[in-house]
Amino acid sequence: xxxxxxxxxxxxxxxxxxxxxxxxxxxxxxxxxxxxxxxxxxxxxxxxxxxxxxxxxxxxxxxxxxxxxxxxxxxxxxxxxxxxxxxxxxxxxxxxxxxxxxxxxxxxxxxxxxxxxxxxxxxxxxxxxxxxxxxxxxxxxxxxxxxxxxxxxxxxxxxxxxxxxxxxxxxxxxxxxxxxxxxxxxxxxxxxxxxxxxxxxxxxxxxxxxxxxxxxxxxxxxxxxxxxxxxxxxxxxxxxxxxxxxxxxxxxxxxxx
Amino acid sequence: xxxxxxxxxxxxxxxxxxxxxxxxxxxxxxxxxxxxxxxxxxxxxxxxxxxxxxxxxxxxxxxxxxxxxxxxxxxxxxxxxxxxxxxxxxxxxxxxxxxxxxxxxxxxxxxxxxxxxxxxxxxxxxxxxxxxxxxxxxxxxxxxxxxxxxxxxxxxxxxxxxxxxxxxxxxxxxxxxxxxxxxxxxxxxxxxxxxxxxxxxxxxxxxxxxxxxxxxxxxxxxx
Numbered sequence: 001x002x003x004x005x006x007x008x009x010x011x012x013x014x015x016x017x018x019x020x021x022x023x024x025x026x027x028x029x030x031x032x033x034x035x036x037x038x039x040x041x042x043x044x045x046x047x048x049x050x051x052x053x054x055x056x057x058x059x060x061x062x063x064x065x066x067x068x069x070x071x072x073x074x075x076x077x078x079x080x081x082x083x084x085x086x087x088x089x090x091x092x093x094x095x096x097x098x099x100x101x102x103x104x105x106x107x108x109x110x111x112x113x114x115x116x117x118x119x120x121x122x123x124x125x126x127x128x129x130x131x132x133x134x135x136x137x138x139x140x141x142x143x144x145x146x147x148x149x150x151x152x153x154x155x156x157x158x159x160x161x162x163x164x165x166x167x168x169x170x171x172x173x174x175x176x177x178x179x180x181x182x183x184x185x186x187x188x189x190x191x192x193x194x195x196x197x198x199x200x201x202x203x204x205x206x207x208x209x210x211x212x213x214x215x216x217x218x219x220x221x222x223x224x225x226x227x228x229x230x231x232x233x234x235x236x237x238x239x240x241x242x243x244x245x246x247x248x249x250x251x252x253x254x255x256x257x
Numbered sequence: 258x259x260x261x262x263x264x265x266x267x268x269x270x271x272x273x274x275x276x277x278x279x280x281x282x283x284x285x286x287x288x289x290x291x292x293x294x295x296x297x298x299x300x301x302x303x304x305x306x307x308x309x310x311x312x313x314x315x316x317x318x319x320x321x322x323x324x325x326x327x328x329x330x331x332x333x334x335x336x337x338x339x340x341x342x343x344x345x346x347x348x349x350x351x352x353x354x355x356x357x358x359x360x361x362x363x364x365x366x367x368x369x370x371x372x373x374x375x376x377x378x379x380x381x382x383x384x385x386x387x388x389x390x391x392x393x394x395x396x397x398x399x400x401x402x403x404x405x406x407x408x409x410x411x412x413x414x415x416x417x418x419x420x421x422x423x424x425x426x427x428x429x430x431x432x433x434x435x436x437x438x439x440x441x442x443x444x445x446x447x448x449x450x451x452x453x454x455x456x457x458x459x460x461x462x463x464x465x466x467x468x469x470x471x472x473x474x475x476x477x478x479x480x
Contacts (some may be wrong), residue, residue: 062382092388102383106401115386115397161383168387 011074013172013203014059019068021054021227028054029065030227036172041204043214043235046224048251055224056174059205060094061087073171075193092120095165095212099150099177101157103149103164109136110145115162121168125242128167139193155186158195166197173197211255215239223247269449277451279436282350283461286432287419290357294418295411297358298365305370316366318348323363329424332356339431353425355433361418368414371400372407412469416462422460433457 014036028051036042044052057063059072072137075086104112113135114128122194123131136142141152149157158178165173175194179187186202188248191213194226198204198217208214214221214235221238223231223246231238239255242248304316323331336352376399384394426435437454441447 060386062386088388088390091386094386096383096386098379098383098386100377100379102377102379104380104383104398106405116389119393119397120388164387234277 013073014205015069015071016058017069019058019065019070021051021058021063021065028227029058032068032227032229032232034222034229036203038171038203039201040219041198041202041206041217042220042222043206043208043218044222044224045208045211045214045254048183050224051227053176054226054227056096056176056205056207058170059172059174060091062096074156084158092168093171094174095168095170095172096174096176097158097161097165097178099180101149101154101161101181103157103161105149108145109141109147109149109152109160112149112160113167116164117167127170131167132163135166139163140154149243153186154182155189158182158186158190160189162193163199172203172205175204175208177207177209179208179210209254211251223250225250265449268444268446269453271451272437272444272446272453274278275440276433276436276450276457279431279433280457280461282353282430282432283419284420286350286353286357286422286425286430287415287461289354290422291361291415291418293358294361294365297362298369301362301366302369302373306373320363320366323359324367328356328360328421331360332425332428347395349425349428349430352428353422354426356425357418357421360421361414362384364414364417365411368407369403369412371410372403375406376402408469408472411432412465415465419461419465420458422448 002210003142014034016032016034019029019034020027021031031241032055034042034055040257044055046052054063056078058065058070061077064080066079068079072090075089075090076208078092085187090111103109104115107115110129110132113132114123114125115122117128117131118125122216125221133145136145139162141156144152144156144160152160161247178194179190182190187210191210194204195213195217206214216235218235221235222229222231223238223244223248225244231242231244238247239251242251264344301316301319304312305320307313332352336347336349336353339352340346343443380398380402381394384398385391389397422432423434425432426438428437431439433454437450441450
């Protein structure tokens with residue numbers, strides 16, 4: 001099951017062109033332009049409520065947007081998008097890790113990981129299990145495959161969630177504050193798994209408050225303020241000499257401690 | 258006045274064989290009605306959740322009408338009223354099953370709705386984000402979890418519907434209460450016979466409770 005490389009090396013995997021989103025009278029995303037190249041790791045930072053989660057949730061259609069153009073891996077998503085075929089295709093190529101893990105509590109760890117490859121990609125149970133074993137091994141949970149999610153720690157659950165998303169062999173991974181619901185001592189193990197994924201060349205779009213991690217792993221950092229991208233650049237530039245005063249005040253608040 | 262009334266155990270026991278003849282009808286009406294009611298409940302419970310008004314409004318109307326009127330009136334309407342419309346009589350057993358079906362169906366619709374809506378939004382999002390269709394997400398992720406949460410309420414509704422069948426003595430189905438009434442008409446042992454009738458209902462409902470508790474203990478229910 002190798003997927004066709006529909007995009008050559010330099011074509012972006014994600015292209016957003018003047019994307020706008022409203023929640024009633026609230027203008028959540030304002031003219032978002034964003035392009036992510038294959039293999040790139042982009043970290044999105046900003047205060048809570050700034051729209052950073054909404055932005056990445058638009059990419060796999062968990063949120064609709066009202067104006068603009070959004071293309072993922074060559075498939076266009078239209079404004080007011082409903083569950084179109086393009087959206088379905090995008091979701092099979094884009095993995096997501098959520099703040100609350102969202103593992104399926106009624107399924108074992110193994111079944112959590114094999115469900116989508118079997119039902120969506122049509123893999124046999126043997127193939128799906130083999131892939132799942134390899135991925136669980138990679139995130140360090142191979143001995144817990146028969147357990148149910150509730151028997152695992154938060155850090156372990158999030159690593160299973162990562163394995164579950166990777167089992168679909170995505171071309172792009174979205175991370176929506178993957179460590180925000182974790183106890184401090186478990187943040188490291190999840191970040192390590194993500195770090196390794198980045199090293200292997202996965203294209204990643206990460207919303208996080210872990211600034212140290214962002215500085216280390218990101219190729220590019222994007223700062224969002226009130227639904228607008230107000231600063232964008234390599235981590236050294238954004239963190240060490242931010243140009244925008246919003247970015248400056250945000251960073252001075254989060255980097256102080 | 259005879260103040261030293263003696264509870265006649267012999268008369269009580271003597272009535273049992275005759276009362277037992279009513280049990281198959283009670284069970285048939287209860288479980289037949291509930292089985293149909295379960296399918297009605299799934300269908301209307303899911304329609305009730307729909308965002309499309311032309312699906313949602315009929316479901317709301319059905320639920321409100323059959324939850325808001327007495328099951329006794331419903332069975333009288335079906336047994337005496339509908340034949341005038343149809344021009345042919347309806348079998349009392351069929352009328353009883355139909356009444357339990359539409360009545361429990363309305364309650365079960367709400368149980369289904371509550372169960373499905375109790376599943377965290379993130380579960381659906383996780384399913385969709387993995388590329389599962391909405392249908393697959395419902396079938397493999399939402400429904401199995403919702404159903405486990407629904408079981409205690411479904412058991413409760415089962416017990417209520419079993420007891421509701423006692424009202425159907427009025428249309429002459431030979432269920433438990435009807436059998437009791439017929440028996441008392443010849444022996445006048447109301448105290449003894451109704452106590453036996455009550456105990457037989459209790460035997461049925463306690464059995465159901467035990468089965469449900471067993472399911473719960475095996476971890477098949479809840480969470």
